[in-house]
Amino acid sequence: MDRQVSEKKEQLRAFLKERGFKSTRQRDIIAGQFLRCGEHLTAEELYKQISRTHREIGFTTVYRTLKLLSKSGLATERVFADNLTRYEPLSSEDHHDHLICLRCGSITEFENPKMEKLQKRIAEEFGFNTVTHKMELYGYCRMCRKPDK
Amino acid sequence: MDRQVSEKKEQLRAFLKERGFKSTRQRDIIAGQFLRCGEHLTAEELYKQISRTHREIGFTTVYRTLKLLSKSGLATERVFADNLTRYEPLSSEDHHDHLICLRCGSITEFENPKMEKLQKRIAEEFGFNTVTHKMELYGYCRMCRKPDK
DNA sequence: AGGAAAATGAAATTCATTTTCAATTAGTTC
DNA sequence: GAACTAATTGAAAATGAATTTCATTTTCCT
Numbered sequence: 383m384d385r386q387v388s389e390k391k392e393q394l395r396a397f398l399k400e401r402g403f404k405s406t407r408q409r410d411i412i413a414g415q416f417l418r419c420g421e422h423l424t425a426e427e428l429y430k431q432i433s434r435t436h437r438e439i440g441f442t443t444v445y446r447t448l449k450l451l452s453k454s455g456l457a458t459e460r461v462f463a464d465n466l467t468r469y470e471p472l473s474s475e476d477h478h479d480h481l482i483c484l485r486c487g488s489i490t491e492f493e494n495p496k497m498e499k500l501q502k503r504i505a506e507e508f509g510f511n512t513v514t515h516k517m518e519l520y521g522y523c524r525m526c527r528k529p530d531k
Numbered sequence: 532m533d534r535q536v537s538e539k540k541e542q543l544r545a546f547l548k549e550r551g552f553k554s555t556r557q558r559d560i561i562a563g564q565f566l567r568c569g570e571h572l573t574a575e576e577l578y579k580q581i582s583r584t585h586r587e588i589g590f591t592t593v594y595r596t597l598k599l600l601s602k603s604g605l606a607t608e609r610v611f612a613d614n615l616t617r618y619e620p621l622s623s624e625d626h627h628d629h630l631i632c633l634r635c636g637s638i639t640e641f642e643n644p645k646m647e648k649l650q651k652r653i654a655e656e657f658g659f660n661t662v663t664h665k666m667e668l669y670g671y672c673r674m675c676r677k678p679d680k
Numbered sequence: 681a682g683g684a685a686a687a688t689g690a691a692a693t694t695c696a697t698t699t700t701c702a703a704t705t706a707g708t709t710c
Numbered sequence: 711g712a713a714c715t716a717a718t719t720g721a722a723a724a725t726g727a728a729t730t731t732c733a734t735t736t737t738c739c740t
Contacts, residue, residue, distance in 0.1 A: 508672075590690095
């Protein structure tokens with residue numbers, strides 16, 4: 383198994399123990415699959431993936447485990463224009479933004495320090511104390527953009 | 532009545548006529564209230580406002596009229612972190628972004644050409660053809676930010 | 681006024697998300 | 711390792727915003 387993945391699973395186990403929660407076979411399987419996959423998945427999608435090999439694991443548990451991963455800091459929830467809640471593994475504090483293709487639905491991450499600074503500057507102009515932000519660019523990716531233009 | 536508002540109501544009437552739709556008392560009242568108010572309202576909120584003075588107008592009609600206003604270009608739909616669909620009057624093509632207070636829920640609009648340019652530049656780096664974007668800064672407004680810090 | 685097409689509003693439906701609850705399981709403690 | 715307590719599981723039900731249905735009413739044309 384992936385070094386990264388087992389490390390994070392360990393982190394989860396620590397988090398559970400600390401809070402008096404329990405490590406279970408299901409949580410292990412779900413976290414493993416989620417971390418390995420590493421995409422922006424909905425609970426539904428992850429459930430479908432997992433139930434291929436583990437028909438006994440229910441949707442509810444997948445859903446709850448994703449929530450748990452979010453609380454433990456191993457994942458974040460995101461909602462894009464399609465209004466579905468997606469989960470994404472969180473390495474550390476790499477805050478990044480997204481490019482979303484309107485045709486194929488692909489989600490590309492990016493990070494830009496200038497953007498961050500500019501955001502902070504704008505917020506300050508308004509006396510705002512920024513905690514977090516959301517920035518999504520919707521359009522057509524390299525593969526999907528029209529041949530013309 | 533506000534010059535601006537009646538002008539826009541006229542725009543709506545023209546839009547309806549062009550498409551073979553009908554101007555109705557309800558649509559007039561709903562559009563009027565919405566345009567006058569000018570906030571980021573949910574269908575529910577607008578419905579409550581209107582039903583104070585017009586108990587006979589149903590939620591469904593308010594909802595449908597807001598959709599109609601969006602289609603006619605007089606409003607846009609927006610979804611913030613609370614996952615409710617809000618409607619906002621649209622003057623022309625002023626694309627702006629939002630500062631949202633996590634405590635009081637106030638929504639402040641802003642516009643920044645540098646931001647727009649930066650977005651375009653980033654998108655291009657990834658071969659992306661940007662159509663639209665979404666940018667929200669969440670934090671605490673001047674009134675709500677902690678005294679310390 | 682008459683008639684066709686659209687609009688209305690209450691109620692029903694949808695659909696993702698969240699909660700409930702009885703049965704099961706994990707992780708102590710003796 | 712057995713017993714116990716609290717957490718977990720999974721199926722089913724509940725929730726809640728958004729949307730659709732449908733019988734009735736209204737608009738707008740002639």
